[in-house]
Amino acid sequence: MTPTATLVRVQLNPLNRAVQRDLRDATQMHRTLMRLVPDNLGASPRRITSLLYRIDETEHASTLLVQATVPLATDRLPQGYGHAQAKDLSPMFSVLRKDMQVRYRITVNPAKRQRLTLEEKGRRGQIIPLSGQAADDWWTRKALDAGLQLISALPTPQQPAKPQRRSPQPSTMRHSLIRYDGTATVTDPTALTTALLEGIGRGKSYGAGLLSLAPAGTG
Numbered sequence: 001m002t003p004t005a006t007l008v009r010v011q012l013n014p015l016n017r018a019v020q021r022d023l024r025d026a027t028q029m030h031r032t033l034m035r036l037v038p039d040n041l042g043a044s045p046r047r048i049t050s051l052l053y054r055i056d057e058t059e060h061a062s063t064l065l066v067q068a069t070v071p072l073a074t075d076r077l078p079q080g081y082g083h084a085q086a087k088d089l090s091p092m093f094s095v096l097r098k099d100m101q102v103r104y105r106i107t108v109n110p111a112k113r114q115r116l117t118l119e120e121k122g123r124r125g126q127i128i129p130l131s132g133q134a135a136d137d138w139w140t141r142k143a144l145d146a147g148l149q150l151i152s153a154l155p156t157p158q159q160p161a162k163p164q165r166r167s168p169q170p171s172t173m174r175h176s177l178i179r180y181d182g183t184a185t186v187t188d189p190t191a192l193t194t195a196l197l198e199g200i201g202r203g204k205s206y207g208a209g210l211l212s213l214a215p216a217g218t219g
Contacts, residue, residue, distance in 0.1 A: 003197055005050070005089040008036075008072050010064040010082040018078035023055070023062065026161040026206040032081075036072040052199045052210035054107050057158075067210055069197060092213065093196070096189040101216035104148070107158060107179045109203030110135035127202070129176040131157075139180055146195035146211070147188030154181045161206035177208055183216050 012019045022029035030046075037049045045051075051068040064082070066072060067089070074084040110130040130138050136155060143150050158177040186192055199209030 002090050002094045003069070003193060005067055005069050005093075005197060006072055007087045007089050008066045008074055008084055009087070010066065010074075010077070010084045012062045012064055012082040013080055014062065016078070016080045016082070018081055019062075024162065029053075029207070030205045032078065033066055035076045036066065036074065037068060037070055038073075046205060050197050050199070052204055053207055054105075054210040054212075055207055056105075065210060065212070089196075093193055096186060096192055098186055098189060100186040101151070101183060102148075102186060102213045103181075103183050103216050104211060104213050105179065105181050106200065106211045107177050107208055108139060108142070108201045109161075109177055109206070109208040110138040111176075111202055112138070131176070131178075135178055139178075142200050143184065144187070145191070146200055147186060147190070147192030148184040148195075149187050150182060150184045152182035155179070156181070161203065161208075177203070177206075 012023075014020070018032065022032050033051060033053055034045060037045055037051060041048050049068045049070045051066070053064060053066045056063045056065065072086065074086065077084065111127050112130060114126045114128050136153060139153060139155075140150055143153075156179045158179050160176050196211055196213070200211060201209050203209065
């Protein structure tokens, strides 16, 4: 059975106050987007609906991509937030096949948990952001686990996600973001479908993990 998912593309209105607020505050962006899923889903509605999002920035515009395994109620966006278009992703899942070459884009939060000494046994190590070659290696491993053998990977550091809340550690350290663009070969369509639906890595509530694909050679 072919999985179902919906992708909504929102051309954000830069003059809208709610847009300005959400782009400054990742927690507020998360709250805005969770209004688009059905009510009364329990304690973990993002996980239940597999809601993922990414903000693609250009010199002249900001585009918000929102994906979920349920229909998204775009009429619940704040008034004047932007122009929204929905797309059914089922056809994409149906054509994935081994050895297919694709173009991809993803924003990720490369990180690892710090190893503790024997004296610190029983505690959880701090999550440390990765950058440079360590981040590239992280993405290469994660992509392979997700059924993609990378051919190319262009990293572009993004503005860190900034949840406006008190924390013992700077939020920019916990939610550093890097966008990767490139091409890859599909090695495991089943694993890739799971990664497309569930996202990759940490920080899914803060704009990380949404993988976009297109056949290689398309415009």
